[in-house]
Amino acid sequence: MKNQNSSDEIDLGQLFQLIGKGFDSLFKFILRVFVYLKRNIFILIGLAAIGFAVGYGLNQIVTKRQKTDVIVKPQLESKNYLYDVIDEIQANIDAKDSSFFESIGIEEVDFAGLEITVNRVIEEGTSDRDMQYLELLQSFENTDAIADIVRAELENKSSFNHRITFYYKNKELGIQFAKKVMEYINSSTYFDEVLMISRNNARGRIEQNELLLDQVDKIITNYTNNLASRNNAVSSERIILDNQEQVNIADLFEYKNLLIRDIEIKKLELAEQTEPISIINFGKSHEVQKSFFGKNLVLIPSILIVVFLFVSFLVYLNQKSKTLIL
Template sequence: MEEKSPTNNTSSDEIDLGQLFELIKKGFHKVFIGILRVFLYFKKNLLILVLLGVVGVGLGYGLKQISTITKKTEVIVKPNFESKDYLYGIVNELQSKIKGKDNEFYSSIGIDLEAIKGFKIEIEPVQESNNKVVNLEESLKYLEYLGNLKDDNSIKQVVKNEVLASSYVNHKISFLYKDAKMGQDAAEKIISYINKNKYFQELKEIYLDNAESQIRENEALVKQIDLLVTNYTKALGSKNGTSGDGMVLLGGEEGLDIPQLLNLKNKLIETTGTNKLEIKEQQETIKILNFGGPQQIKQAFFTKGLVLIPSILIFLFFVWSFIKYLNKKTKELL
C-alpha cells in the first residue's frame, strides 16, 4: 500500500487553521456590525427616548403631588381579664360599621365618619422573640402528632386555639386615615370606647378589690411575724437556747421556727409586690402599652414613580420598535 505523504497532513492542518481564523474574523465582524446597528438605532431615536423620559418624569411627579398620602396610628395593647376575644371581636365590629357607613353609631362616640376619608381599623398579634416562636412551632408540631392519634378535628382546633392564645400576649391595633388630626382624635376615642365595656369594668373592680384586700392581709401578717420575731428575740436569756435546726427554744414553751417564719415573710412580700403590679396594669380592660402618633405609610408606586413611569414608557417604545422591525421583515419575505 502507498503511504500518505507528511506534507499533505501539514497542508491540511494549515487549511483548517486558516478556516478557523476566517470564522473568528467573521464573528468579530458580525459583533461589530451588531454594535453599530444598536448605536445607529439609539442615535436615530435619541430625541424620542429623551422626550419619553422627560414626559415620564413629569407624569410621575404629577401623580406624586396629586396623590393623597395615607397615614396611620399604631397602638400596642395588652388585653386584661382574658379579653382577647372581646378585643378582636369589637375591632372587627367597628371595621364592619365603617364599611356599612354606620354614621349614627360613630356620631354617638364623637366621630364624624363622613369627614374622615379612608378611615380603617386593623388588628394583629405582636410577634414575640425568636425563642417563643420556636416554642410555638414545637407546640403546633406536637399538636399535629396528637391529631394523628385521634381523628377529632373539633378537639384539635380547641387545643390549637389555646396554644395560639397563650403565645401572643400583646397586640397591635392600626388606624389608617388621610387627615392626621382627625385620624389621631378618632383613634383615641375608639380606644376609649373599647375600654368602656360594662362587663369588663365590673370584672376589673372585682380584680382590684381582691388584690387590695390581699395586700392588706399580707401586710398585716408581715407585721405580726416581725412582732413575733422581735418579742422572742427579746425574751432570749441565758437559760434559753437555740436548737441546731434554727428553732428558738424558750424555757419549756413550744419552739419558734425562725427560718420558716422568715421564708413565709419573704413569700408574703413577694405576693404583695405582684398584687401591686397587677393593680397598676389592670386599671383598664385593654392596657395601652404604647399609643403612637401619626406616621406616613410608604406608597411604593408613587414614591418610585419618578423612575418607574419613564422606564415603562421607554420599554413600551422598545416593544413597539421590535414589532415594527418584525413587520418589516415579514413583508420582505412575502
C-alpha cells in the same frame, strides 16, 4: 486504539465548538441589546423625564395618607374581644355607616383612606413558634401549672402587646377618630365589671398578705430577742410554738419573701388593670412611608419604560414571524 483516540478527539472538538458558539451567541445578544438601547436612548430618557414629571405632579395633587399607631395590652383575656371589635369597626368603615359612628360619639367621619388594623407586636429575635409557645404558657399564668421562674420569664421577656394602626387622610378628623374609637373599645360593661372584681380581689389579697407579713415579722423578732436574751449558741434551727409543731426558721424567711413578692405582683396588677385594653403608648400622627418602588416618582417612569420595552418586543416578534412565514 487509533480509531478510539480519533473518536475522542472528534468529540472534544465538537464540545469546544459548541462552547464557542454559546459564547458567540451571548456576545451577539449583548451587542444587540446595546444597539437597541443606543437607538432608543433618547426615547427612554424622554419617557423617564415624563414619568418623573407626572409622578411629581401626582405627589402635589394627591393627599398622602397619615397614620397613628397605638400600642395596647389586653387585660383579663380580652385579646379576642379586641380583634372582634376592630373587625366590627372596619366593617362599618367599609359600609360607610355614619349612624354607627354617631352612636359612639363621632359626628363627622372622612371615609377617604380611612382604615383600622390590629396586629401583635413581636419582639426582635422572637419567632412565631416561640410566641405561640409563650402564649400557651400564659394561659396557665394564674395557676400552679408552671413554675415561678417560667412565669417571671413570661412577664419580663415575652411581650403580648398589640399595635392598633389608624390610617386616614384628614389629620384633624383622623386623630379625633382614633381617640373616640379607643374610648369605644374600652366601654365594655362586661370587662368593666370583671376589672372591678379583679381589682377588689387584688386589694383584699394585699391586705391579707400584709397582715400575714406582720405576723411573720413578729415571730421572727420574738425568736431573735429570745436568742439574744439567752446569750447562747443556737442549738436548733426550729421554733417551737405554743402547742404547735416545730417551724423551720428558714421556711419562715422563704414564706416572708413569697408574701412580699405576691404583694408586689398585686400592686402591679392594680396599676395595669385600669381598663380592659390598657393603652401603653398613643402615638403621634405621621405620614405613611411607602417603599422605594411604591413612590410615584419611581413607579410611573418604571411603568412607562416597561410598557415601551414590551411594545418593542411585540414589534420584534411580529417582524420575525413575517420572515418565518415567507
